[in-house]
Amino acid sequence: MTQSTPSGRLPATIGVDIGGTRYKICWLGAEGGPRDVISRPTGGHRQVGTVLAEIAEAIAETRAAAIHAGHDILAVGVGIPAVLDLQGGRIVLLPNFSGSWQNFRLAAALEALVRLPVHIINDARAYTLAESRLGAGRGVADLLAITLGTGVGGGLVLSGALRFGPNHMAGEFGHITYDPHGARCGCGARGCIEAYASGSAIAAAALRPLLQGRMPILRELIGNEPARLDADAVARAAAAGEPEAEEIYAQVAHVLGLGIAHVMKIADISCVVVGGGVAAAGEVLLSPLREAVRANSIVFGAFQPRIVRAEVEQAGAAGAALWAREETMKGSRA
Amino acid sequence: MTQSTPSGRLPATIGVDIGGTRYKICWLGAEGGPRDVISRPTGGHRQVGTVLAEIAEAIAETRAAAIHAGHDILAVGVGIPAVLDLQGGRIVLLPNFSGSWQNFRLAAALEALVRLPVHIINDARAYTLAESRLGAGRGVADLLAITLGTGVGGGLVLSGALRFGPNHMAGEFGHITYDPHGARCGCGARGCIEAYASGSAIAAAALRPLLQGRMPILRELIGNEPARLDADAVARAAAAGEPEAEEIYAQVAHVLGLGIAHVMKIADISCVVVGGGVAAAGEVLLSPLREAVRANSIVFGAFQPRIVRAEVEQAGAAGAALWAREETMKGSRA
Numbered sequence: 001m002t003q004s005t006p007s008g009r010l011p012a013t014i015g016v017d018i019g020g021t022r023y024k025i026c027w028l029g030a031e032g033g034p035r036d037v038i039s040r041p042t043g044g045h046r047q048v049g050t051v052l053a054e055i056a057e058a059i060a061e062t063r064a065a066a067i068h069a070g071h072d073i074l075a076v077g078v079g080i081p082a083v084l085d086l087q088g089g090r091i092v093l094l095p096n097f098s099g100s101w102q103n104f105r106l107a108a109a110l111e112a113l114v115r116l117p118v119h120i121i122n123d124a125r126a127y128t129l130a131e132s133r134l135g136a137g138r139g140v141a142d143l144l145a146i147t148l149g150t151g152v153g154g155g156l157v158l159s160g161a162l163r164f165g166p167n168h169m170a171g172e173f174g175h176i177t178y179d180p181h182g183a184r185c186g187c188g189a190r191g192c193i194e195a196y197a198s199g200s201a202i203a204a205a206a207l208r209p210l211l212q213g214r215m216p217i218l219r220e221l222i223g224n225e226p227a228r229l230d231a232d233a234v235a236r237a238a239a240a241g242e243p244e245a246e247e248i249y250a251q252v253a254h255v256l257g258l259g260i261a262h263v264m265k266i267a268d269i270s271c272v273v274v275g276g277g278v279a280a281a282g283e284v285l286l287s288p289l290r291e292a293v294r295a296n297s298i299v300f301g302a303f304q305p306r307i308v309r310a311e312v313e314q315a316g317a318a319g320a321a322l323w324a325r326e327e328t329m330k331g332s333r334a
Numbered sequence: 335m336t337q338s339t340p341s342g343r344l345p346a347t348i349g350v351d352i353g354g355t356r357y358k359i360c361w362l363g364a365e366g367g368p369r370d371v372i373s374r375p376t377g378g379h380r381q382v383g384t385v386l387a388e389i390a391e392a393i394a395e396t397r398a399a400a401i402h403a404g405h406d407i408l409a410v411g412v413g414i415p416a417v418l419d420l421q422g423g424r425i426v427l428l429p430n431f432s433g434s435w436q437n438f439r440l441a442a443a444l445e446a447l448v449r450l451p452v453h454i455i456n457d458a459r460a461y462t463l464a465e466s467r468l469g470a471g472r473g474v475a476d477l478l479a480i481t482l483g484t485g486v487g488g489g490l491v492l493s494g495a496l497r498f499g500p501n502h503m504a505g506e507f508g509h510i511t512y513d514p515h516g517a518r519c520g521c522g523a524r525g526c527i528e529a530y531a532s533g534s535a536i537a538a539a540a541l542r543p544l545l546q547g548r549m550p551i552l553r554e555l556i557g558n559e560p561a562r563l564d565a566d567a568v569a570r571a572a573a574a575g576e577p578e579a580e581e582i583y584a585q586v587a588h589v590l591g592l593g594i595a596h597v598m599k600i601a602d603i604s605c606v607v608v609g610g611g612v613a614a615a616g617e618v619l620l621s622p623l624r625e626a627v628r629a630n631s632i633v634f635g636a637f638q639p640r641i642v643r644a645e646v647e648q649a650g651a652a653g654a655a656l657w658a659r660e661e662t663m664k665g666s667r668a
Contacts, residue, residue: 083633093633142500156600158492158499165492165602166476167637172599175632180592187632189595258514261523265506266490266600268499298509298521299417299427303501 005072012071013328014062014116015321016055016078017123017314020044020096020150023051025058026314027066027073028321033134034314036065044097048104056113063114075117077324078106079126079316081153086168089120095186119327125171126319127310128155129162131273133322135311142269144260145310146173148231148278152194156267162326163267174198176259196255199231199278205248206234217242235281249281250288257292264305265298275310282309339406346405347662348396348450349655350389350412351457351648354378354430354484357385359392360648361400361407362655367468368648370399378431382438390447397448409451411658412440413460413650415487420502423454429520453661459505460653461644462489463496465607467656469645476603478594479644480507482565482612486528490601496657497601508532510593530589533565533612539582540568551576569615583615584622591626598639599632609644616643 005011012029023042026034038058043051063073082094089107107118121129128137128145137143143157154173156163163170174194175187182191195201206229209215218237222228238245260272272293274286290307297304312318339345346363357376360368372392377385397407416428423441441452455463462471462479471477477491488507490497497504508528509521516525529535540563543549552571556562572579594606606627608620624641631638646652 158497163492163601166604167598167602169598169632169637170600170602172632176596176599177592177630180588180630189630189632254514258511262510262596263600264501264503265510266504266597267497268501268504270500296511296514296523298503298506298523303503 005074007072009067009070009072011074012066013321013324014059014066014073014076015126015317015319015324016059016076017126017316017320018042018055018078018080019123019316020081023055023058024314024317025055025062026317026321027062027071028318028325029066029071033312034318034321035069036062037314037317038062044101046098048098048100048106049109052106052110052113056110059114073116075119075324075328076110076114077126077320077322077327078110078118078120079123079320079323080106080120081123081151084120084122084168086120086164089118117324117328119324121320121323122153122155122168123316124153125155125162125164126323127153127275127315128157128171128273128319129322129326130312130315130319131275131310132157132162134318135315136273136308137271140271142267143271143273144171144173144263144267144269144305145273145275146256147276147310148197148274149199149276151200152198153276156263156269158267173259173263176262178255178258193255193259197252197278199276202231202234202248202252202278203229205251206245209244215242215244218245231278232280235278235284238281238284246284249284252278253285253288253292257289258296260289260293260305260307261296264293264303269305271306271308273308273310275315279309339408341406343401343404343406345408346400347655347658348393348400348407348410349460349651349653349658350393350410351460351650351654352376352389352412352414353457353650354415357389357392358648358651359389359396360651360655361396361405362652362659363400363405367646368652368655369403370396371648371651372396378435380432382432382434382440383443386440386444386447390444393448407450409453409658409662410444410448411460411654411656411661412444412452412454413457413654413657414440414454415457415485418454418456418502420454420498423452451658451662453658455654455657456487456489456502457650458487459489459496459498460657461487461609461649462491462505462653463656463660464646464649464653465609465644466491466496468652469649470607470642471605474605476601477605477607478505478507478597478601478603478639479607479609480590481610481644482531482608483533483610485534486532487610490597490603492601507593507597510596512589512592527589527593531586531612533610536565536568536582536586536612537563539585540579543578549576549578552579565612566614569612569618572615572618580618583618586612587619587622587626591623592630594623594627594639594641595630598627598637603639605640605642607642607644609649613643
């Protein structure tokens with residue numbers, strides 16, 4: 001994709017990351033990172049057609065910016081926090097969005113609006129692709145990427161290729177079972193990692209001791225306002241030496257470490273990229289995480305993956321653009 | 335490998351399966367299953383050189399039988415219950431064998447004795463290859479094979495290829511953690527699946543109630559002789575309606591089902607092949623196992639792998655022969 005297009009301009013793709021709160025759009029040439037990022041509210045409670053019409057307008061703006069910069073847009077990638085039917089370009093299950101989104105043929109509908117090929121992908125797999133091609137996973141053949149935010153997402157690169165599997169389930173790290181007797185998850189199973197290691201879970205774990213008058217450092221950090229409690233505040237309290245905050249991150253590290261050890265024994269990888277808002281905790285999380293992976297590893301921890309922080313800005317939208325690029329190149333080879 | 339060799343004979347490979355108790359040898363042509371199977375005691379407590387000299391003699395016998403049947407042996411595959419360094423042809427860790435086996439360069443030593451290329455492979459991965467190419471996994475692109483015997487082994491086929499991973503750890507199903515607070519396993523981690531779902535674990539679970547005078551059906555089946563207690567006897571008691579025997583298999587199914595659900599979420603597969611002595615239990619095991627996989631699956635069990643019994647006789651030796659064939663073909667393409 002480094003050659004110029006028939007128009008004489010350089011080839012590029014557009015990436016769209018549709019989140020529960022905001023959607024983000026950027027374009028990506030063969031060189032460099034995401035450009036001309038647009039970020040607007042999604043309003044997923046609205047009809048899918050209304051939201052798509054707005055996204056199509058934003059794609060047109062992005063395309064104009066890319067053409068202005070001497071590029072031609074070949075395709076659009078769309079990342080979405082859903083279980084997807086990739087072949088059919090269809091949403092199978094998209095929690096927290098209105099009923100009109102469920103079972104919707106997103107790719108065909110958006111193609112009709114923007115008159116470009118559209119390739120959909122799960123948002124965590126898009127993030128994984130961005131870290132693998134542009135970020136902390138560059139040059140790594142076998143990689144797990146996890147993203148710790150409101151929920152926990154993941155993706156797997158094996159022998160250099162993003163793994164989907166026959167049901168497009170591969171890399172669903174957040175829904176690996178931690179406790180089979182735990183609470184029922186939105187996915188249908190019980191005790192998923194997501195319920196113990198997401199940003200929401202971290203804040204929830206700190207709420208009770210805070211309301212009981214404990215965790216003085218955390219209380220001061222949030223100005224005694226429980227509404228300002230989030231995973232980042234708990235991380236800052238842990239870094240400042242609050243023992244209960246450290247314990248919360250140690251438990252999160254235990255849960256994630258066990259999941260990573262599962263991935264080591266099942267798929268085998270050499271690197272784990274940790275991203276999302278919770279990763280801002282840095283060593284407060286990564287240091288106990290490395291220890292937890294070692295403790296649950298085979299052959300006395302002889303084989304350890306590197307565990308590093310994610311690097312790519314706007315990884316969701318950039319990854320969706322990369323997905324469109326890889327699908328376009330696959331099509332031109334076929 | 336269907337064309338004839340320069341000598342005008344048909345190409346074939348030899349497979350060796352070195353177990354803790356016995357080693358098995360066979361040869362495999364392009365058509366049909368394993369032929370002229372030899373089975374002799376290993377004596378793994380002896381020096382590796384002594385055992386290898388015996389195996390080299392058995393390989394010579396097998397080669398003579400293959401030549402007699404109009405075939406030429408191109409290479410030898412050796413399956414072994416060890417952590418291996420495939421590139422170096424070296425044993426990294428081989429539990430229950432004498433010190434002389436540890437760190438031994440098995441491939442080079444056997445090549446010198448038999449004057450044929452030798453390719454080593456973990457025994458459970460060899461079994462997986464046999465089921466994938468000749469058995470219950472024929473035509474399945476994404477497959478988990480597990481073998482339930484004295485221990486629990488496994489292997490993964492992804493997109494048609496046996497998966498090894500950067501540390502040759504992929505498919506180590508028996509060492510997925512079931513209970514992180516469980517007993518320390520020989521592998522260094524705690525509470526591995528193997529400790530709960532192997533044939534030895536099943537027999538051990540029945541021993542206490544038996545000694546306490548419970549499980550009358552089981553007691554009668556083994557003629558009141560605890561020395562005759564094994565997983566098969568517990569399975570027959572469960573099939574005959576012994577409630578505690580059924581409970582033991584339900585617990586084994588729970589442990590295995592959770593592990594299979596992990597594999598679904600991490601690597602995604604469409605079929606699970608269950609082999610080894612414990613698989614003889616049939617529906618006593620497979621029926622609760624299907625239910626356990628469903629209960630721990632994502633999206634309310636919408637995506638379920640088929641769970642079937644293994645089919646290949648002498649799958650360990652046959653798989654080692656297949657491994658030698660695939661490595662030989664890879665070499666001839668390179």
